[in-house]
Amino acid sequence: MKVAIRVDSSDLLGSGHVMRCLTLADMLSSFGAVVRFICLNLPGNLSDYVLGRGFHVDHIEPRRRYASSNQEELLAELRLDEDYDSEQTLSLLERHPLHDWIIVDHYALDERWEQRVRKRTSGILVIDDLADRAHDCDLLLDQNFHYDMKSRYAGLVPDNCLLLLGPEFLLLREEFREFEGRRKNRDGTLSRLLIFFGGSDVSNETEKALQAIRLLDRDLHVDVVVGASNPHQERIRAICDSTAGMVFHCQIDYMAELMNEADLAIGAGGATTWERCYLGLPALILILTENQRIGIRQLEPTGAFVNLGDCLQVSQEQIRRHLERLLDSPQLLKELSEKASALVPSKIVYGTAEWRRLFKKEESE
Numbered sequence: 001m002k003v004a005i006r007v008d009s010s011d012l013l014g015s016g017h018v019m020r021c022l023t024l025a026d027m028l029s030s031f032g033a034v035v036r037f038i039c040l041n042l043p044g045n046l047s048d049y050v051l052g053r054g055f056h057v058d059h060i061e062p063r064r065r066y067a068s069s070n071q072e073e074l075l076a077e078l079r080l081d082e083d084y085d086s087e088q089t090l091s092l093l094e095r096h097p098l099h100d101w102i103i104v105d106h107y108a109l110d111e112r113w114e115q116r117v118r119k120r121t122s123g124i125l126v127i128d129d130l131a132d133r134a135h136d137c138d139l140l141l142d143q144n145f146h147y148d149m150k151s152r153y154a155g156l157v158p159d160n161c162l163l164l165l166g167p168e169f170l171l172l173r174e175e176f177r178e179f180e181g182r183r184k185n186r187d188g189t190l191s192r193l194l195i196f197f198g199g200s201d202v203s204n205e206t207e208k209a210l211q212a213i214r215l216l217d218r219d220l221h222v223d224v225v226v227g228a229s230n231p232h233q234e235r236i237r238a239i240c241d242s243t244a245g246m247v248f249h250c251q252i253d254y255m256a257e258l259m260n261e262a263d264l265a266i267g268a269g270g271a272t273t274w275e276r277c278y279l280g281l282p283a284l285i286l287i288l289t290e291n292q293r294i295g296i297r298q299l300e301p302t303g304a305f306v307n308l309g310d311c312l313q314v315s316q317e318q319i320r321r322h323l324e325r326l327l328d329s330p331q332l333l334k335e336l337s338e339k340a341s342a343l344v345p346s347k348i349v350y351g352t353a354e355w356r357r358l359f360k361k362e363e364s365e
Contacts, residue, residue, distance in 0.1 A: 015199025
């Protein structure tokens with residue numbers, strides 16, 4: 001079985017889309033699928049990391065230099081290049097035999113792109129969580145929690161499209177699945193923190209959190225994780241090296257271990273939210289992008305985390321005050337953990353075997 005995945009990463013787009021596609025790619029390759037990635041060659045992309053994971057990467061060279069300074073502006077510019085993107089994708093696909101599946105995980109691509117590439121595949125899987133545009137696909141995966149989950153994609157997908165909606169379809173990396181049944185018993189104690197704001201963290205929320213922690217007169221162990229594309233990583237490393245209890249980690253493959261050991265995380269929304277919830281890890285969350293804002297607002301009433309709001313409006317002093325509150329309120333911290341765990345099934349429905357049956361079904365018909 002041959003599968004092509006169209007997904008991007010960059011300093012501005014971050015790494016979340018590529019990382020969840022890699023999770024699916026690992027499962028597909030485990031039952032013999034040949035998986036290749038097709039990615040726009042943007043600054044700070046994770047192509048080398050994808051190659052290091054054993055997958056081939058084809059690049060689409062940008063038609064022009066993008067002038068954007070934030071994720072939303074870049075996505076708007078990429079939407080203007082959708083025709084070019086589909087032409088270049090088709091050119092790459094035509095070099096190979098017909099693909100069984102094309103997977104697309106991209107906020108800037110919609111049904112027009114999918115209709116154009118359909119002639120080079122037997123099936124299309126769309127990974128989405130915005131529900132803000134129409135798709136021409138056979139499967140649609142939205143692993144997030146939404147109050148309008150059942151009606152969310154009404155009129156946006158074909159009638160025969162199979163919808164996989166909700167956290168039970170979470171694309172959970174194997175390193176997290178290994179902690180099933182041995183998750184940390186969280187009693188409200190707060191002695192170990194985890195700081196992670198995604199792969200790039202352009203606005204350097206990591207340093208803001210670190211400075212807030214340094215204002216505390218508490219003995220804490222702090223694991224600080226950054227991605228390889230983080231432009232501030234050397235400055236962050238220097239802060240960690242000069243501060244007792246802070247440990248620097250870059251582009252790691254043991255995030256689940258750090259999350260399971262932590263008592264509290266400080267980070268962003270996005271896919272990492274579900275990894276934290278799976279392990280029952282409470283969090284202080286800062287919103288970095290508009291798509292994170294939508295998801296966090298949907299989840300906030302569940303009480304599974306503390307939403308501090310737009311990152312540009314949050315000061316290090318505000319972070320310090322919230323940390324002080326949680327340090328002095330073990331029962332509150334315990335309740336956050338319990339509510340986070342309740343959002344995700346203790347056993348994820350869709351693992352490797354389920355994806356194998358789903359993807360092999362059309363192949364055998």
